Amino acid sequence: MQPTDRRLANAIRALAMDAVEAANSGHPGMPMGMADAATALFTRHLKFHAADPRWPDRDRFVLSAGHGSMLIYALLYLTGYERPTLDDIKRFRQLGSPCAGHPENFELPGVEVTTGPLGQGVAMAVGMAIAERHLNATYCDDLVDHRTFVIAGDGCLMEGVNHEAVGLAGHLKLGRLIVLWDDNSITIDGSTELSRNEDVVARHRASQWHVCECDGLSADDVSRAIEEALADPRPSLIRCKTIIGYGAPNKQGTAATHGAALGKDEVAAARKELGLDDEPFSVPDDVLTAWRAAGKRGGIEHALWSERLEASGRKDEFLHRLNGQVSDAWLKPYLDKLLLDLKPVATRKASEMALEAINAAIPATIGGSADLTGSNNTKTRNIEPLTPENYGGRYIYYGIREFGMSAAMNGMALHGGVIPYGGTFLVFTDYARPAIRLSALQKARVVYVMTHDSIGLGEDGPTHQPIEHLQSLRAMPQLEVFRPADAVETAECWALALQREGPSILALTRQNLRPVRTEAAAENLSARGAYRLKSSENNRQAIIVATGSEVEIALDAAERLEVQGIGTDVVSMPCTDRFDAQPWDYREDILPDVSNREILRVSIEAGATFGWERYVGLHGLKIGIDRFGVSAPAADAYEHFGLTPDKVATRIIDFMKQRGF
DSSP states (O other): OOOHHHHHHHHHHHHHHHHHHHHHHHHHHHHHHHHHHHHHIIIIIOOOOOOOOTTTTTTTEEEGGGGGGGHHHHHHHHHHSSSOHHHHTTTTTSOOOOOSSSSOTOOTTTTOOOOOSTTTTHHHOOOOOOOHHHHHHHHHHHHHHOOOEEEEEHHHHHHHOOOOOHHHHHHHHHHHEEEEEOOOOOOOTTTTTTOOOSSSSHHHHHOEEEEEEEEOOOHHHHHHHHHHHHTTTSSSEEEOOOTTTTTTTTOOOOOOOOSSOHHHHHHHHHHHHHOSSSSTTTOHHHHHHHHHHHHHHHHHHHHHHHHHHHHHHHHHHHHHTTOOOOTTTHHHHHHHHHSSOOOEEEEEHHHHHHHHHHHHHHHEEEEEESSHHHHOOOOOTOOOOOOTTTTTOOEEOSSHHHHHHHHHHHHHHHHOOOOOEEEEEGGGHHHHHHHHHHHHHTTTEEEEEEEOOOOGGOOOOTTOOOSSSSHHHHHSTTEEEESSSSSHHHHHHHHHHSSSSEEEEEEOSSSEEESSSOOOSSSOOGGSSOOOEEESSEEEEEEEOOTTTHHHHHHHHHHHHTTOOEEEEEEEESSSSHHHTHHHHHHHHEEEOEEEEEEOOEOSSSOTTTTTTTHHHTEEEESOOOOOOOSOOOOHHHHHHHHHHHHHHHHHHHHHHHHHH
């Protein structure tokens, strides 16, 4: 006899409370409250095949309420994914277990995105829905025809990024996106009445979403609501009225079940209330059999899709694109042409020039900007806007939604098949930083085109002039920050960003920079992170390390030093992380480890000097800006802060005299 939906759901509840109890850490309430809704979704609606977690045409499931991670771990185990095993679940939140405190996309196939920072799951799901529609426009229903489902909590819908994501999804009419809202009216502090009185349903309706409601504790009613959402062309919010910690008789419906183990006595009482066996981590045979059958439910559809792929004549192209394979064959012919007609150009413009070649050569790119298209130079002539009328477009007008844009790009990248890039001002990475951090954590190939990278933006003044931003972003693991010095370096950095597994930031100027690379090179010099741009003419006494717009200043300052008999190398360092990763002998050649005072190392960057001692040493000279900027034309601002060739050369000479070099 087929077990009831409630018994299937109770298996989720049992595993959730047992795992949290064993760890004495975690969030049992959400999985227990949403177990029936998840049962309806996974056994009746979600298109997946547990034997092939990477099936390109699977539905995407995002647990935006990532604190309830035991919900997805229980579902993956019950439906027959290779992992987590029951032993993995028993070691929930322990070192070495793939069942981390919050779901990590790099730990388990079946976990599509890393969640936990509330709201970002919904926003990444918007990006996944965009990617699906775009690829559908390219490859049609035979190869791309799936949906994105989300389980989100009250906290997800309170976060500011949710407002950005909901607005974008409604505007783009992403009808393949369905969000199940766990409306249990509880947060960590207590009732949601403590902090919220908005009409969440009306907000979504105003954003052009379809909304329906259901009893979240009834699998049948949840299924009915999902069917209604599937039939509507708009993105859908399903309000699932639930009870947090359902089944724990003394704590359900309270914040006590949200973020702590239930306790031995309450777990025992819940087992009795739910009709569960006394043995922890046990799942009745008939229940597990039914769940495993649900995990195979998509097998026929998977086989039919595989047949269509074989017959499509586009199999290799499709799989290469989904696997993110990208060639840099565009780079050499582009640079060959560029070197024939060098002229001063802002690196934001140089980025646009490179993108003309990139977008023509790599159809997977999808660009965009947070309402700064003309300033970021992110739209090229050969791409059209992505709109509800043309999902095949390759440019998204994100509006003033830096956080939402960045999170959506994460979802697009993790969906596969597209390489998103998006622009805003570098200073506004402050708005996008939580999503940039998740880009890095998830190794999502997102390219952040961040222009107006210094005081060189001029008159907009201190609010818009980045000071601490470059160094704070460089401190983030698994994120590469590129600050190119001219058009050649800009193209090289673009090639590197497109090739790497993980996110990149291109920090680009508003002001024109003269060419500093004027001859073809046998390799991508920027790939080294730093390289010697100019060798000393006199006996080497100084090495100037500079980035971006300050490289030309370094070259001019070095010329003045050479006149004084001070031999000076100039090193361009477009990416500190890449330089740090070079072999010791290369790093020693570029920046020799001189312990005495034979060679002075100098850094020049129009930003915070914090951290540059890593390259110039404790006794080196760091030239930069350790205060907020000024509102003035760029040339005046550089003069004000001493970032001119004459002032830099004078400062180096004075420093050498004072320190006995």
